[in-house]
Amino acid sequence: KADGSGGADEFIEKCESELDNSRILKARSFIDWILPAAVKNTDTWLIAKSNPVSLINEESTAAEVQTAAPSGLDIDKFMNYRYPYNSADIPSKVSVTELKSITSAPAETELIPMPEFLRSDTPIKGAARGTVIHYIMQKIPLAEDMSESYVKSFIENLVMQGKLTEEEANAAEPSAISGFYSGSLGKRMKNSAHVFREQTFEVMIPASEVDESYPPDENVILQGVIDCFFEEDGEYVLVDYKSDYYDDPSKIALKYTKQLTLYKDAIEKITKKTVKSKYLYLFFGGDVIEL
Secondary structure, X not given: OOOOOOOHHHHHHHHHOOOOHHHHHHOOOOHHHHHHHHHOOOOOOOOOOOOHXXXXXXXXXXXXXXXXXXXXXXXXXXXXXXXXXXXXHOOOEEEHHHOOOOOOOOOOOOOOOOOHHHOOOXXXXXXXXXXXXXXXXXXXXXXXXXXXXXXXXXXXXXXXXXXXXXXXXXXXXXXXXXXXXXOHHHHHHHHOOOEEEEEEEEEEEEHHHOOOOOOOOOEEEEEEEEEEEEEEOOEEEEEEXXXXXXXXXXXXXXXXXXXXXXXXXXXXXXXXXXXXXXXXXXXXXXEEEEO
C-alpha cells in the first residue's frame, strides 16, 4: 500500500494505469513514482508480479517472497547488497588547497575597503601579506615600464581608492613586484598578447586523486584559482606566485609541484592547448623555479 489507499490488487492496477500529472503531484514518497514505472517496464525492472499480494502483504514469509520472485533472483543477496564504497564520504567538490598532498597557499580573494572599526596598527605579514601581493599582481596594468616607481604609484592609487590600507601598502614591497617584471619571466609575460590573471576554474577529476582510498571510477569537481598563465608561441606558460619564507628553494618546489601539475591539467583540459612550462616565482628571494 505504497500510496496509502486500497489493497495490493488495487495498487498494482493503479500502477498499470496511466501515470498522469495528478498522480505525480499526489505522490507521498519516491516509491509512488518508481513502482508505477517499474511495473510498466518489466523488461528493465525485476518485479515479482507472479504473486504481488504475497510480496506486499506484511505477513508473508521469506520463503513465500523467495518463491514469488523471478527465477534466478536471490532476494536476500539482492536486498542485503552493500556498495563497497561509501559515496557519502566522497566530497562532490574540493578545492586545490584542500588536497592532502598540497599545502594551502595564501587566499587569493578580491580585496575590499576595510571598515574603520576593524583597522589596526598591527603590521601586515604572513598570509595577509601574500594576499596583498597577489591582489596587486592581479590588478596592476602591464606596461613597458614596470619600474619600482610605477608600482609605487599604482599602490598609492589603490590606497586612495580605499582598496588597500596604509599598512597593507607598506607590506606590498614594490621592489619585489617590479623585480619580477624586470626578470626574463616577467618580460615574457609583458610581451604576450594574451595574459590571464587570477583565473578561477572547475574541472572533473577522478576521486582517487583527492584520496587514494576513494574508488578510481568516482569523480569529484576540482576548483581553484590560477595566479597567471600567458600565451607564447601558441602554447601556454603557467606562473604561480609564492610569498613563503624559505631557506631552500628546492623545498618550495617540492611543496607545490602537485599544485602546479593540477593547474596545468586544468588549463589544458579547459583550453585544449598545451602548457609548455610551469614556474614558481618566489617573492621572498626573487627566485624563479621551473617545475
